[in-house]
Amino acid sequence: MRATVEELSAKRPVPKAGEDVVCLEGLYKSFGPLKVFDGIDLKFRYDQTTVVLGRSGTGKSVLLKHIIGLMKPDAGRVVVFGRDLQELDQAELENLRLRFGMLFQSSALFDSMDVNANVGFLLYEHTNLSEAEIRKIVREKLDMVGLKDVENRMPEELSGGMKKRVALARAIAMDPQIILYDEPTTGLDPVTADSINDLIVKMHKQLRNTSIVVTHDIVSTFKIAHRIVMLHEGKIILDETPEGVRNSTDPRVQSFIRGDASLEAVAAKKTGEEK
């Protein structure tokens, strides 16, 4: 069950830069009467950071959960590293997940374990590293997210922002090739938020991986994104470079990046007239 670090890296071949590592093909998803995805086609390249924007409740978290296989689409395929998730068996899926890191919107720390066990979870479960080695890596990762001397605390003794950062440390514990960040800066003060942005940029420089970041934070977006996509009413309505987004004339996009609801109203009226 436990593997050496070499065995693990054999299970995680490094893709070429620019290779499409995540492909969403014709994704449809509904929860009862609520249609969340209405035909989504997206590709995420290796060595690229993509920010996913969208209003609250448009399905950004659901999108990330499809990419890592926590949810299954009603129709369409999710292809990761060239493999269709639907066709993988349990063991293959677990191997695949060792190449992922996911930061949950709600942090989702294990509240029966202390911070050390949370951050080191993957290392304890899947490697044969010694306790001391794992503790060292955990300290390093906590240091990266700006936390010190919290290893022995339980999650309930942490503030919301600290939980988020511990969860981030857990997500990056094994240097994943695909990192899914669900609102990494929500609930943090501006200074910490900025250091998290720096961290995302730094992680990317260091690992050259695929980062997919869901956020509402426009400042962060322009700081970290190579590419920005926007989800609206079940469809991708924007897929641009940050430059392209700044120059976009779509009122739905402009209202979002300026935080101006009146533009949204204009957009709604306009689409109404078109119909």
Place this chain on the structure above:
Amino acid sequence: MRQRSMSMIASVGAMTEDTVAEFGAMSLFTARMFSWIFRSFTRWRLLAPQLYEIGVRSLPVIFATGAFIGMVMAVQVYFQLADLGYKQFAGLLINISVVKELGPVLAGVMLAGRVGGSLSAELGTMKVTEQIDALTTLAANPIRYLVVPRFLACLFLIPFLTVYCDCIGVLGGYAVVVWIYGGSAHDYWFYSQRSIETFDVLAGVSKSFLFGAVIALVSCYKGFNCKPGAEGVGRAATESFVLSFISILIINFFMAVFFKAFYGAIWGLVPRGMGS
């Protein structure tokens, strides 16, 4: 009128469909769990905390359950028998009821409340706070990681707790009969020993394996399928208690029928202790 009765039939139909679907889902859940047990059993590091939580922490409530069952049986039985001139059989009557029925069933019900409730609330909370999803993303199968150790702890410990409950019940009955009512200690033990057979004790204990399995499966399943929010967690805990309780009663009935037939087939159905 007609429309109303149609919609009633429809809703009964829907309910049946839901029940069947849930039964199917639960069977699938059980099958998955067993496949993990056979593939990799479990690790001590995961099992030990469950043994403590389910076993050690249940001792006080099981003590109380056992003691009061034995004592109340003594109160109910002693004078009835004394009136008939059979007070020497009080111990026998108390102990056979405790060992065969009351001990296992009431210990099972108690544990369905204590253990089942806390398991489904714990797993339900993990579900609604996405900790179960987090486990999956960290390449740890939640059934193997969470359900298997809890199931095994229940399976091994609930029979132990049942025997413990039986013993305390027997002593509780003794305390009332001998110390309070001044009955004979010799009679209490002598007639019990003469007519309660190993078979009776084993019948009680073997039921409790099934009770333990049912409590664990039902409460883990309900926790895993918890609806969002605090309300969802509360409902999962309640539903798991009710369903475990009913299952215990049903299993108990069929086991009683089974054991009667089994006993009759092997030793014949003669009244015991009174013969030869």
